[in-house]
Amino acid sequence: MVQRPVVPRRNVRILLIGDQGVGKTSLILSLVSEEYAxxxxxxxxxxTIPADVTPEQVPTHIVDYSSIEQTDDQLVDEIQKAHVICVVYSVDDEDTLDRAASYWLPLVRKCSSSNRCPVVLVGNKIDLVDYSTIEAVYPIMKEYSEIESCIECSAKTLQNISEMFYYAQKAVLHPTTPLYNYDTQELTEECKTALQRIFKICDLDNDGLLNDMELNNFQQSCFNTPLQPQVLEDVKAVxxxxxxxGTCNGCVTMKGFMYLQCLFIQRGRNETTWAVLRKFGYDNELQMSKDYIHPPLKVPPGCTTELSHKGQEFLTILFMLHDRDRDGALSPPEMESLFSRCVTPPWGDEYKYTVPTNEKGWITYQGYMCQWALIALTNVRKTxxxxxYLGYNMFNNECQTTAIHVTREKKLDLAKKQSSRNVYTCHVIGRKSSGKTTLCRTFIDPKLEKLADNNVPTSAQIAANTVHVYGQEKTIILRDINILNVQDALTPAQIQCDAAALVYDTSDPKSFEYIARIYIKYFADSKIPVLIVANKSDLAEVKQEYLLQPPSFCNKYKLMPPQPYSITRTVRPEIFVKLATMAAFPHMKQFGLVQGDSVVWWKAGLGIAAATVAGFMMMRVLNTNKR
Structure with missing residues (x-):
């Protein structure tokens, strides 16, 4: 599916107004019959003029106004319905030009105040005089920025009649006002921002210049034709x-690129700049079109969304291009550079508490991809x-929906006893002080060097990282579920997950009862795999004040035995691997009953080691290729 450029309008409605006798009706009749009536x-x-006979290939409706046959209310209604208004005056009658400035233009502005309608100022009856009124029109154009152009014509001799209506069409389809400020003789700030983003997207090697290949790609994408070598040299010469x-080392700079677009507008070639803007998703107000940034994507119930291979490849290339010092992380300036294409960055400082970072707190490549995986899963519309914004559409010449993979329904995963997904959510539940929050934090910061209690906001309840299951990398999103009392009901959002970790404190005799009741109430009859985690296992274990001790409880409900865990010892990633494996293979909910299941976990561990080595080798190859 190729991303379509923004369509400016499906039709154009042109209204002619002005004093009685200036020739509005004659202009329309002369256009249609090609002779003077x-x-x-x-x-x-x-x-109505069909699309196939108009220069812009858009159906055009031409509407006349008569003060004799229509009321003031009808006039206001027509002004509000019009896409462009031709204010007509007679070049041989100075009073009609004065009336255009003192009455008609203020009326148009008043009636279309919420969304100013473009205007073409038309001087008719040029055949009656041997002079031009254009000089007198300039001050009026300066006062009324909605005037897109002015033209003198003659309904009698048909001079400039077609041109007049073409300018009116153009004022709607390729308006000047959003692009150019006549007072300052510069591009508008909105236009500059849009073109700067386009330049950055087209700068494929991120060196701040457009080389010949990048310029040719730009030309091909926007105008479906290659840039001829001589034309390219002529552009650089200009x-x-x-x-x-404007140029540097034979390449076009940002300054040069902006100058070229400004030159097109100054020479009346607005359509060229608009073709570029619309190709990159901009509407007539220079805002990203909703259809462009939010294409339809159907996600059936029970399915999830994650990055496709194309989406991962695109984001990886962006990371590599902006990681200037090749340290495997994005410094604040590097991240700012990457997201300078966006209206706002896709995330704030929360990544520091959610995904892996380096010792400086900068997001690593692994953390970067985990952050994107999290957004793709939880907010595909934002993704x-x-x-x-980042330019995926131009990178692959496809709609950004191809950057997303919609997984199959979970019930099919359960039926096949295997999941094809790569991103899973695991909810971590336990009594206060059981250590569940610490468990989550060690997933991304094993030694808790950066995520100590005094610098982590209480709102940071998610930890995302990758583990390997049988040699395949999976992204696991741990969600710290806060429940104050066991009597408090869990919401569906707190229950529904791919695997759950129920955490208790082995040194607290009242800790296990809490998760035992949670399990019986919410998970015993569900198909969600559950892992019991015996936290703080470095402390002296005490007898739990519950009718069954943890091992017996797990045996009764066919769960794996409690998994020991402690932050004071070397962090064992097996806990997270087991959660990931249970999520990927839902039938492993009953792993505790399978004899020799330790052999299966041992095989999973081998897969982790092999995939880790492969990952290091891949990163080394990528870095070598970039040197």
Whole structure:
């Protein structure tokens, strides 16, 4: 599915207004019949010109106004319905031009105040005089920025009649006002921002310049035609002659790129700049089109969303290009550079508490991909939006929906006793002070060097990282579920997950009863795999004040034996591998009954080691290729 450029409009509605006798109706009749009508009715009927006979290939409706046949209320209604308004005056009658400035233009502005309608100022009856009124029009254009253009014509001799209606169409489809400020003779700030983003997306090697290959890709993408070598040299010659720092080492700079777009607009070639803007998703207000950033994506119930191979490849390349010092992490300036294409960054400082970072607190490649995996799972709409901002559509010449993989329904995973997904959610539940929060934090910071209690906000309840299951990398999202009392009901959102870790404190005699009751109430009859974690196993174990001791409880409910865990000892990643494996293979909920299950876990461990080595080798190859 190829991403379509933003469509400017499906039709154009042109309204002609002005004083009686200036020739509004004659202009319409002359356009349609291609000859001058000696007898003219008070008002022409609405005319529709088919798309195939208009220069812009858009159906055009032309509407006349007559003060004789229509009321003031009807006039206001027509102004509000119009896409563009031609204010007509007679070049041989100065009063009609004065009335255009003092009455008609203020009326148009008043009636379309919420969304200013573009205006074309039309001087008719040029055949009656031997001078031009354009000089007198300039001050009016300066006062009314909605005036897109002005033209003099003659309904009698047909001079500039077609051009007049073409300018009116163009004022709707390729308006100047959003792009260019006539007062400052510069691009508008909105236009500059949009073009700067486009430049960064087209700068594939992220060196701040557009080389010949990148310029050709830009031309091919926007206009479906290659850039001829001579044209390319001519462009560079224009830049070298007219602007300082427009080129560098035979490449076009950001400054040069902006100058070229400004030049197109100054020469009346708005359609060229608009073609570029619309290809990159901008609408007439220079906002990213909703259809462009939020394409439809169907996610059936029971299915989840994660990054596809194409999505992972795109994000990986972005990371590598912006990791300037090749340290495997993004410093704040590097991250700012990467997300400078976006309206706002996709995440704030929460990544420091959610995914792996280096010793400086900078997001690592692993953390970066985990953060994207988290967003893709929990907010696919936002993921699609940011893929558009970052330029995925141009990178693959495809809609950003191809960056997302919609997984099969979970009931099929259960039926096949195996999941095809790569991202899983695991809820960690336990009594206060059981150590469940610490368990989550050690998933991304094994020694708790960066995630001590005094610098982690209480709102940080998610930890995302990767583990390997039988040689395949899986992203696991641990969610710390806070429940104050066992009597408090869990919400469906707190229960539904791919695997659950129920944590108790081996040194607290009242700790196990809490999770035992949680299990019986919410998980005993569910198909969600559960792992019992015996936390603080370095402390002296005490007898639990419950009718069954943890091993007996696990045996009764066909669960794996309690898994010992302690932060004071070397952190054992097997806990997280087991959670991931249980999520990937839902039937392992009953692993505790399978004889020799330790052999299965041992095989999973071998898969972890092999995949880890493979991962290091891949990163070394990537870094070697970049040197």
């Amino acid at each position: 000696e007898e003219v009715p008070p008002k022409a009927e609405e005319i 830049l070298s002659k007219n602007i300082h720092d 699609l939006e940011y893929m558009a």
